[in-house]
Amino acid sequence: MAKTKLEELSTNIYNFKNPxxxxxxxxxxxxxxxxxxxSKKKNEPKWMLDIRLKALDEYEKLSLPTWGPDLSELNMDExxxxxxxxxxxKENWEDVPDEIKNTFEKLGIPQAERKYxxxxxxxxxxxxxxxxIKGELLKKGVIYTDFDSAVRDYxxxxxxxxxxxxxxxxxxxxxxxxxxxxxxxxxxxxxxxxLEMPLQSYFRLNSPESGQFxxxxxxxxxxxxxxxxxxxxxxxxxxxxxxxxxxELFVKDNGYxxxxxxxxxxxxxxxxxxxxxxxxxxxxxxxxxGSFGSKISxxxxxxxxxxxxxxxxxxxISFAGxxxxxxxxFKVVHVGKNTSSLVSSRSISKNGGVATYRSLVKILxxxxxxxxxVNCDGLMxxxxxxxxxxxxxxxxxDDVEFSHExxxxxxxxxxxxxxxxxxxSEDDAKAMIVRGFANPVSxxxxxxxxxxxNRLINLELEGAIG
Amino acid sequence: MEINETFVRTSKNYGINSFVVAxxxxxxxxxxxxxxxxxxxxVVLHGKAIPISPICTDSKxxxxxxxxxxxxxxxxxxxxxIILNFDFSQNDTLVDTIKINxxxxxxxxxxxxxxxxxNAYHNGFITFDCEKNSNIxxxxxxxxxxxxxxxxxxxxxxxxxxxxxxxxxxxAGKTSVSRFLTDITGNNASSQLKMMYxxxxxxxxxxxxxxxxxxxxxxxxxxxxxxxxxxxxKNFKGLIDFKKGASKSKGxxxxxxxxxxxxxxxxxxxxxxxGEEDVDGSHSSATGKIGDxxxxxxxxxxxSRAEGLKxxxxxxxxxxxxxxxxxKIKSQIYEKIDRKIINEDDRF
Numbered sequence: 001m002a003k004t005k006l007e008e009l010s011t012n013i014y015n016f017k018n019p020x021x022x023x024x025x026x027x028x029x030x031x032x033x034x035x036x037x038x039s040k041k042k043n044e045p046k047w048m049l050d051i052r053l054k055a056l057d058e059y060e061k062l063s064l065p066t067w068g069p070d071l072s073e074l075n076m077d078e079x080x081x082x083x084x085x086x087x088x089x090k091e092n093w094e095d096v097p098d099e100i101k102n103t104f105e106k107l108g109i110p111q112a113e114r115k116y117x118x119x120x121x122x123x124x125x126x127x128x129x130x131x132x133i134k135g136e137l138l139k140k141g142v143i144y145t146d147f148d149s150a151v152r153d154y155x156x157x158x159x160x161x162x163x164x165x166x167x168x169x170x171x172x173x174x175x176x177x178x179x180x181x182x183x184x185x186x187x188x189x190x191x192x193x194x195l196e197m198p199l200q201s202y203f204r205l206n207s208p209e210s211g212q213f214x215x216x217x218x219x220x221x222x223x224x225x226x227x228x229x230x231x232x233x234x235x236x237x238x239x240x241x242x243x244x245x246x247x248e249l250f251v252k253d254n255g256y257x258x259x260x261x262x263x264x265x266x267x268x269x270x271x272x273x274x275x276x277x278x279x280x281x282x283x284x285x286x287x288x289x290g291s292f293g294s295k296i297s298x299x300x301x302x303x304x305x306x307x308x309x310x311x312x313x314x315x316x317i318s319f320a321g322x323x324x325x326x327x328x329x330f331k332v333v334h335v336g337k338n339t340s341s342l343v344s345s346r347s348i349s350k351n352g353g354v355a356t357y358r359s360l361v362k363i364l365x366x367x368x369x370x371x372x373x374v375n376c377d378g379l380m381x382x383x384x385x386x387x388x389x390x391x392x393x394x395x396x397x398d399d400v401e402f403s404h405e406x407x408x409x410x411x412x413x414x415x416x417x418x419x420x421x422x423x424x425s426e427d428d429a430k431a432m433i434v435r436g437f438a439n440p441v442s443x444x445x446x447x448x449x450x451x452x453x454n455r456l457i458n459l460e461l462e463g464a465i466g
Numbered sequence: 467m468e469i470n471e472t473f474v475r476t477s478k479n480y481g482i483n484s485f486v487v488a489x490x491x492x493x494x495x496x497x498x499x500x501x502x503x504x505x506x507x508x509v510v511l512h513g514k515a516i517p518i519s520p521i522c523t524d525s526k527x528x529x530x531x532x533x534x535x536x537x538x539x540x541x542x543x544x545x546x547x548i549i550l551n552f553d554f555s556q557n558d559t560l561v562d563t564i565k566i567n568x569x570x571x572x573x574x575x576x577x578x579x580x581x582x583x584x585n586a587y588h589n590g591f592i593t594f595d596c597e598k599n600s601n602i603x604x605x606x607x608x609x610x611x612x613x614x615x616x617x618x619x620x621x622x623x624x625x626x627x628x629x630x631x632x633x634x635x636x637x638a639g640k641t642s643v644s645r646f647l648t649d650i651t652g653n654n655a656s657s658q659l660k661m662m663y664x665x666x667x668x669x670x671x672x673x674x675x676x677x678x679x680x681x682x683x684x685x686x687x688x689x690x691x692x693x694x695x696x697x698x699x700k701n702f703k704g705l706i707d708f709k710k711g712a713s714k715s716k717g718x719x720x721x722x723x724x725x726x727x728x729x730x731x732x733x734x735x736x737x738x739x740x741g742e743e744d745v746d747g748s749h750s751s752a753t754g755k756i757g758d759x760x761x762x763x764x765x766x767x768x769x770s771r772a773e774g775l776k777x778x779x780x781x782x783x784x785x786x787x788x789x790x791x792x793x794k795i796k797s798q799i800y801e802k803i804d805r806k807i808i809n810e811d812d813r814f
Contacts, residue, residue, distance in 0.1 A: 393734040
């Protein structure tokens, strides 16, 4: 079937730039002085500085991964690791400076908060500029604050959990993260508290040639439940920006956490994020992930099913367009008995984009009567793109049900023909099929986000097919 | 010494190439092998043969000086299978290279067997070069005793309209390392690999299978089914790679590992790489024990647990043994499976 190739869309609604105004921008590069300076600017306790310096040592010792996309264009000497925006953190939306406020208004954050969020945090460059939470949740003992405040206000809680899920020497970029982290969210849901409405943190990186290293730590205590939404975006610059955040999730006995991410970084961003969850007995963590932006992504959320009867589900979609190399996937380690995991991953590649699904399923001898099912589909919209599936399955016990299935191919011509016979144009038929392909992810999102994701898919598709 | 590494870098990170062989494995004690027999008249015996890519660096040195080096030019159709039989009853060490050139339009069947009742060492390299319109069906059986080490490397090239059906039956010994690589360069070509294995005791099985599809409208299959008993372990690395230009091609990769013991370990890396839009690729991988419900049903019909287990296992393995063209050989394989499973004493 003939294709009409159009130019890639150069702009979308996320690609608006504010002038690079800041109160303070750290000199480019990474050194002990810079790490100490960040800590000093934040007026941190010594124990946190010690962690930063230890992480810096690890960063210097660790080497780049020998696999995955080429990261040679990343030069830390060209990246500023800390940019403080021209405002302190506000709890009243009206107090946020106009320029930053307008940014988040364009992204729909305050409207969302009014409509259906229990709390919201907004980070601009390296610092959280706005944080709020509904009063009734505070009364129930819910803590939702920016991470810097948590270090100051809840040091014992932070010390107990910080680096315990994702150790600082796990890989080079997590060591970098711990050395220069700034911003992020801290959430504690007390025993038995079930949040009906989600909490959301939004991360916006405006400053060129800089990095964002936010740390998110969530503790869902016994029997509690939470839906947490994370959104990310940035305007496009010609030079490389870096995102090396870290998410540590602790779900205690019978707790439930859903962690949803819609990531639409600009296409000059290297997104080297690390996310991990530890599930105790009977706990469940569900990941919903949409990766649309960034130049290179290396993102493999991980669940450790430590407790008996714990569960995890991962539903993810990635959309790799021109110049993008999205290397994403999921890792799960079954430790406890009767644990189960369900993985569903979709990837779409077009205009020369590279979409790779890379995963690990590890079932330890202790994880008897466990179940794991992995399903991944790759859709290629043209023959200059690439779609690879690289799953590793390590099964160490016989008392297990494990299956992995993957498919790759193009849009079915029969399906297009059928839809066209019902009166749709070829373009509309293809777009409808792609949206249908992404449906397992969008149906897992709250309605407003599902609409947003479909809009992103439409934007991505424009110029790709037809 | 790491061996049989995949073509994919990520595997190193996950320890899938953790398979290590003792250094003294590659030290053949005896350079004479006189257990070779064949029904094919045109075998050309070479003194030396240098393989394209050995299973590991050390094996290359050996394969430069094999004790059996054969070249077969298949220039006409053969109705009866061409038999290449390697019997270890007189010697314990075989380093062989077999190069088979299949000419245009030729149809032939091969039966290659390696048999040993005592400790043996085998390092083999087989190539099939299939020209246009050729049609080859090959069954390869490795039936070496448990203490044996078996290294098998198979490389094939398929030109236009050619077909290759390969069935490997591996009653693995202490160490069994297999590599199978096919380049489907021609259009409308088809390469099917079916493989079964049974691991026992402390056995280690390492499988590295890849099919690269360059031609249009071609087909590749990798289908592996096996069972692990005792403390045996298996690493499976499979790859179907649709290269740019391989439009209208189809690739299927299926891996099933039945773990018959709680100490058995199975690692799998079933890869699917796609650089062409208009293709149909799929892979699936499954690991688990024989279902209790199925076993209960069979036992309720009056069979013992061991008999039921064997019956269900054979039912699964049938899917890869379909293409064994010789019924006598097929029944021998099933008998051997029976013996192998019943000998597993930690289960019964």
